[in-house]
Amino acid sequence: MSLRLSTVILPYRRWNEGSRAAWERAEDLGFHTAYTYDHLSWRSFRDGPWFGAVPTLTAAAAVTERMRLGTLVTSPNFRHPVTLAKELITLDDISGGRVTLGIGAGGTGFDATALGQEPWTPRERAERFGEFVPLLDRLLTEDSVSYEGDFYAAHEARNIPGCVQRPRLPFAVAATGPRGLRLAARYGQAWVTTGDPRLYENGTPEQSVQAIRGQAEKLADACAELGRDVGELDKILLTGFTPDRGRPLESLDAFVDFAGRHAELGFTEIVIHWPLPDSDFAVDPKVFERIAMEAPAQLR
Numbered sequence: 001m002s003l004r005l006s007t008v009i010l011p012y013r014r015w016n017e018g019s020r021a022a023w024e025r026a027e028d029l030g031f032h033t034a035y036t037y038d039h040l041s042w043r044s045f046r047d048g049p050w051f052g053a054v055p056t057l058t059a060a061a062a063v064t065e066r067m068r069l070g071t072l073v074t075s076p077n078f079r080h081p082v083t084l085a086k087e088l089i090t091l092d093d094i095s096g097g098r099v100t101l102g103i104g105a106g107g108t109g110f111d112a113t114a115l116g117q118e119p120w121t122p123r124e125r126a127e128r129f130g131e132f133v134p135l136l137d138r139l140l141t142e143d144s145v146s147y148e149g150d151f152y153a154a155h156e157a158r159n160i161p162g163c164v165q166r167p168r169l170p171f172a173v174a175a176t177g178p179r180g181l182r183l184a185a186r187y188g189q190a191w192v193t194t195g196d197p198r199l200y201e202n203g204t205p206e207q208s209v210q211a212i213r214g215q216a217e218k219l220a221d222a223c224a225e226l227g228r229d230v231g232e233l234d235k236i237l238l239t240g241f242t243p244d245r246g247r248p249l250e251s252l253d254a255f256v257d258f259a260g261r262h263a264e265l266g267f268t269e270i271v272i273h274w275p276l277p278d279s280d281f282a283v284d285p286k287v288f289e290r291i292a293m294e295a296p297a298q299l300r
Contacts, residue, residue, distance in 0.1 A: 003259060003299040004032040004269040005292065008072050008238065010276060011036050011051040015059055019051075022274055023060040026067060029292040033068035033100060034060065035271060040078055041110045044279070054087045061095035068098045072238055072271065073174045073192065075106030076125075076132045078115055082157045085139035088169060089159055097164035102192055102236075103136075104174035105129035126179045127151070133173070133183050140168035172236055176215050178222070185222035190234035190269070194241035208242040213265050236269040237262050240281060248272075249283040255291045256298050263299060 007026055013019040026034040038053035057069050069091075074084065092099045105125045106112065112119045120128065131149045138145050139159055147154045163169045170189035175181045176196070184191045196203070196211035203211075216235065223230040239248060239258075248258035249272060259270045273281035275288050 006033040006271045008035040009274040027064045035070045035072040038071040038074040070100035073102035073104040077106035077111035081136040102172040181222040192236045203243040234268045238271045
């Protein structure tokens with residue numbers, strides 16, 4: 001399988017002041033998927049413009065035709081499975097079946113307290129995620145769902161006519177711990193990682209590759225426990241959070257080398273951030289476009 005190249009476009013600009021143009025250009029450049037972050041606010045953008053993921057993806061669906069669209073990632077921090085399912089079915093319909101749901105357990109950022117709740121512990125995030133994903137799976141595949149859990153409930157929640165994609169739109173499950181990897185193995189059509197965050201500050205690219213290899217091996221073990229072939233799952237690397245940081249986007253050759261090393265680990269999709277001036281994702285737009293247009297052919 002050829003290594004696919006995708007991008008993530010942060011929703012920090014008004015639609016008619018650069019955002020729409022970026023989504024249209026992403027399709028022109030041939031990206032497999034264009035994702036966006038699903039946050040209420042994020043890091044240094046907290047006091048600046050930041051727009052909602054689902055409306056942004058709906059608008060992107062209306063101005064693109066071929067490219068897949070998705071979140072990296074949605075989490076339970078401020079989402080409920082019942083309302084999220086309705087929005088996803090609608091988005092899948094509007095896009096003509098081009099949506100992938102990147103989904104993770106969430107973290108401790110601004111989203112974690114925006115609804116007035118206390119931040120959840122890592123254990124509670126894992127427990128909520130373990131209930132969130134199976135319920136969302138049911139809501140997207142069954143016409144009517146009733147459920148009473150420890151964290152979520154649904155009472156005759158109806159989702160007719162369901163997704164365009166059958167049996168539902170694909171889940172790309174972000175996970176590195178054992179419970180999350182089991183969810184990816186059971187419910188995922190893809191697995192997502194950003195690498196090992198403990199290596200970001202002081203690790204080396206070589207250590208990062210080893211850590212990611214270990215994550216992939218644990219995913220394979222989780223699949224084996226369920227009797228599933230790990231080869232059935234796409235494996236997605238969201239770049240920018242390994243010790244390499246922005247260096248892979250400094251040149252076409254640097255990116256091909258970086259992507260090739262991860263393709264050897266079994267990755268089927270590499271995601272790069274759309275150029276974002278004055279940020280960790282600042283990159284020469286000309287180099288970025290050259291990577292988008294030329295790298296996939298070199299990685300086949």
